[in-house]
Amino acid sequence: MFGRSALALSVASVIASAVSTVTPAAAQESVYVPLLTYRTGAYAGSGIPIADGMHDYLEMLNQRDGGVGGVKIVYEECETGYTAQKGVECYEATKGKGALMYNPWSTGITLQLIPKAGVDKIPVLSMAYGLTAAADGKTFPWVFNPPMTYWDGASVAMKYIASKVGGLDKLKGKKIGLIYLDAPFGKEPLPLLELLAKENGFELAKYPVPGDKMQDQSSQWLNIQSDSPDWMIMWGWGAMNPTAVKEAVKVGYPMDKFIGVWWSGSDDDARAGGAGAKGYLTLNFNGTGAGFPAIADIKKHVVDKGLSTLKDASRLGENNYNKGVYNSMLIAEAIRTAQKKTGKKVVDAQDVRAGLESLDIDAARIKEMGLEGFMTPVKVTCDDHSGSNAAYVQQWDGAKWVKVSDWMDPMKDKVRPLLVADAAAYAAKNAPWPARTEACGGR
Amino acid sequence: MDLLTAIFVDPFVRMGTNPTFLVQVIWEGFVSGVLYALVALGFVLIFKASGVFNFAQGIMVVFAALALVGLHEKGVPAWPALLVATGVMLILAIGIERVVLRPLVNQPDIILLMATIGLTRFLVGLGEMVFGGEPKVMITEALGIPTGILRIPLFGKSLILKEIDMTAAVVAILMVAFLAVFFARTKIGRALRAVADDHQAALSVGISLNRIWVIVWFAAGIVALVTGIMWGARSQVSFDLEVIALKALPVLILGGFTSVPGAIVGGLMIGIGEKIGEIYWGRLLGGGIESWLAYLIALAFLLFRPQGLFGEKIIERV
Numbered sequence: 001m002f003g004r005s006a007l008a009l010s011v012a013s014v015i016a017s018a019v020s021t022v023t024p025a026a027a028q029e030s031v032y033v034p035l036l037t038y039r040t041g042a043y044a045g046s047g048i049p050i051a052d053g054m055h056d057y058l059e060m061l062n063q064r065d066g067g068v069g070g071v072k073i074v075y076e077e078c079e080t081g082y083t084a085q086k087g088v089e090c091y092e093a094t095k096g097k098g099a100l101m102y103n104p105w106s107t108g109i110t111l112q113l114i115p116k117a118g119v120d121k122i123p124v125l126s127m128a129y130g131l132t133a134a135a136d137g138k139t140f141p142w143v144f145n146p147p148m149t150y151w152d153g154a155s156v157a158m159k160y161i162a163s164k165v166g167g168l169d170k171l172k173g174k175k176i177g178l179i180y181l182d183a184p185f186g187k188e189p190l191p192l193l194e195l196l197a198k199e200n201g202f203e204l205a206k207y208p209v210p211g212d213k214m215q216d217q218s219s220q221w222l223n224i225q226s227d228s229p230d231w232m233i234m235w236g237w238g239a240m241n242p243t244a245v246k247e248a249v250k251v252g253y254p255m256d257k258f259i260g261v262w263w264s265g266s267d268d269d270a271r272a273g274g275a276g277a278k279g280y281l282t283l284n285f286n287g288t289g290a291g292f293p294a295i296a297d298i299k300k301h302v303v304d305k306g307l308s309t310l311k312d313a314s315r316l317g318e319n320n321y322n323k324g325v326y327n328s329m330l331i332a333e334a335i336r337t338a339q340k341k342t343g344k345k346v347v348d349a350q351d352v353r354a355g356l357e358s359l360d361i362d363a364a365r366i367k368e369m370g371l372e373g374f375m376t377p378v379k380v381t382c383d384d385h386s387g388s389n390a391a392y393v394q395q396w397d398g399a400k401w402v403k404v405s406d407w408m409d410p411m412k413d414k415v416r417p418l419l420v421a422d423a424a425a426y427a428a429k430n431a432p433w434p435a436r437t438e439a440c441g442g443r
Numbered sequence: 444m445d446l447l448t449a450i451f452v453d454p455f456v457r458m459g460t461n462p463t464f465l466v467q468v469i470w471e472g473f474v475s476g477v478l479y480a481l482v483a484l485g486f487v488l489i490f491k492a493s494g495v496f497n498f499a500q501g502i503m504v505v506f507a508a509l510a511l512v513g514l515h516e517k518g519v520p521a522w523p524a525l526l527v528a529t530g531v532m533l534i535l536a537i538g539i540e541r542v543v544l545r546p547l548v549n550q551p552d553i554i555l556l557m558a559t560i561g562l563t564r565f566l567v568g569l570g571e572m573v574f575g576g577e578p579k580v581m582i583t584e585a586l587g588i589p590t591g592i593l594r595i596p597l598f599g600k601s602l603i604l605k606e607i608d609m610t611a612a613v614v615a616i617l618m619v620a621f622l623a624v625f626f627a628r629t630k631i632g633r634a635l636r637a638v639a640d641d642h643q644a645a646l647s648v649g650i651s652l653n654r655i656w657v658i659v660w661f662a663a664g665i666v667a668l669v670t671g672i673m674w675g676a677r678s679q680v681s682f683d684l685e686v687i688a689l690k691a692l693p694v695l696i697l698g699g700f701t702s703v704p705g706a707i708v709g710g711l712m713i714g715i716g717e718k719i720g721e722i723y724w725g726r727l728l729g730g731g732i733e734s735w736l737a738y739l740i741a742l743a744f745l746l747f748r749p750q751g752l753f754g755e756k757i758i759e760r761v
Binding site: 039040041042043044045047048182206207208209210211212213214215216218219220222223225226238239242243246249250251252268271272274311 | 461464467468471474475478567571575576577578580590592603605674677678679681682683684686687689690717718721722725726729730731733734
């Protein structure tokens with residue numbers, strides 16, 4: 001009897017103490033953002049710095065400003081391992097907690113969440129990845145992919161190549177190779193590149209890399225060696241990137257004619273090739289390095305206080321870390337915009353969708369955020385959920401990335417019609433795809 | 444007609460007109476084959492001794508390589524780190540024998556297979572906890588492994604050879620030779636073969652099953668360490684190296700689960716076969732065919748030799 005009483009007393013005291021610890025936290029208003037990250041598995045090399053950047057920027061806002069608009073951001077990482085199945089499990093496990101938006105960090109997971117977003121009324125923010133056609137806000141009111149889509153990126157890569165050979169008309173008869181991860185992500189740029197190849201008379205040589213061959217690309221690079229493409233473009237992620245850079249060095253491919261997508265440009269990717277990787281190019285849409293006031297604030301308010309998830313503080317400001325920062329900046333700005341539009345401090349997911357749809361991060365706001373030089377202005381509209389913003393080309397100098405081009409606008413005239421047609425095809429394939437009922441920039 | 448030409452004529456024309464490239468393809472296939480064979484060797488050692496298909500072989504490769512690189516990152520010089528990593532694999536072998544295998548003696552094979560799947564998940568978790576999930580750079584140069592690239596003139600063109608690949612081939616050949624002598628000429632090797640033939644008969648003549656299992660798992664651990672160094676040097680040391688274990692399956696189907704020479708010959712056949720298939724015929728199917736071509740080669744072979752190239756033909760009366 002005594003045992004039962006003691007047990008009951010213990011349980012009661014545990015509940016009481018739990019309640020007492022919850023109460024003060026509940027007193028402070030907060031919003032909840034789950035972060036779908038991958039710090040384990042085959043793609044952890046890319047996923048860890050991104051997760052660190054996302055975590056640290058949100059934590060910096062909490063520490064420095066008390067969150068956004070006086071509301072603390074409660075964030076929680078859920079490990080997806082970059083697999084669609086675990087990504088969906090994370091989504092299902094967290095959506096009931098009042099999630100404001102999802103950042104899947106995987107094209108495969110994004111494709112799984114797109115049909116769910118409209119049903120559950122929670123927006124998906126796939127920053128510069130995912131389904132390109134999702135930029136069509138009329139068809140996909142709940143999906144956002146700023147600052148640019150994969151097709152925008154592919155068109156910028158081709159513009160850069162054209163600028164080096166003397167114009168788009170000089171591409172005729174040339175061979176452009178695309179080495180890509182044989183997965184939804186890697187296949188995304190194909191329609192745009194095939195269109196440009198047809199219109200400009202160049203040959204597009206494709207080199208798919210199966211997921212289980214990321215570490216052994218000798219076949220692909222033998223083919224590249226045999227074909228000798230004039231330029232190479234890479235759509236790689238995870239272990240595919242450093243292996244490709246190593247193989248390119250081995251076969252003696254000219255590194256200054258090898259351009260990776262923005263996801264193939266982590267410092268580790270280039271470092272893997274040693275001295276031979278010097279000259280390797282990638283696209284980018286964010287600044288690299290720690291020389292930005294916002295990153296300095298992260299150091300001051302998070303890293304120096306021991307609140308960062310970074311294991312090595314010297315990696316603050318590396319390219320993928322800064323992409324995580326960029327993503328969290330978009331999260332915070334969407335919440336801030338939603339607060340401004342609704343007048344509410346604690347916004348819900350539908351408010352945040354409206355916030356995302358009204359994003360207008362201009363030069364003044366960029367400066368105010370301490371990110372001047374880090375990015376170009378981003379504007380999202382009801383029709384265009386990406387914004388087709390500019391990107392630049394950076395080059396590995398053997399130790400760090402150096403910006404070697406101006407910010408270049410994508411070929412919007414090519415991308416937009418293709419994108420709208422693809423969105424219509426998606427809706428037809430997934431019929432009955434719900435017609436948009438959400439007001440422009442509203443609920 | 445065009446298709447027939449593309450299948451039966453064009454590839455051979457390409458081979459004939461650019462023999463340097465053909466030699467390059469065969470060399471790359473040979474190197475891949477040697478590395479597949481190293482992974483397969485780990486499976487064969489354990490299967491020979493205990494009849495267990497060790498699902499954890501892939502993660503053992505990762506764990507061994509991470510232990511080596513992780514120790515070096517902590518300031519241990521390369522060669523002592525290699526010794527300590529070898530010690531880690533010994534401790535792992537003893538632990539597996541005590542905790543996993545010993546309690547499961549006389550259990551059906553499927554139970555042991557399931558145990559190795561559990562072991563895989565455990566080692567993934569332990570590895571991530573101890574070493575973190577970040578990819579690491581193999582300490583190739585610190586170990587004194589050459590990393591240069593040789594360009595050898597051949598038929599008027601250049602054959603490109605990576606010194607790390609040449610090292611991998613030499614190390615694999617030495618390792619196989621050592622294991623072959625070890626199994627054929629030493630007391631432990633003979634005991635191991637006795638255990639492989641019949642556990643109870645081996646026990647009845649005084650062979651310690653537990654000791655043999657520790658030795659075999661340790662040997663497989665050393666093979667995993669060498670494999671991890673070689674694969675890690677080609678790319679990076681990360682948990683996705685685990686998937687290379689899948690490459691051993693067609694090799695094992697082809698070479699037989701119980702034959703060390705089978706692992707080597709099977710590895711080379713798969714490595715060279717898939718490279719030639721991918722380079723000369725892959726484009727007809729959109730490229731990226733080598734992942735399944737390896738299985739196709741192995742399965743086609745099974746039609747003629749179900750026990751594999753060097754596997755034992757088992758006839759059971761029913």
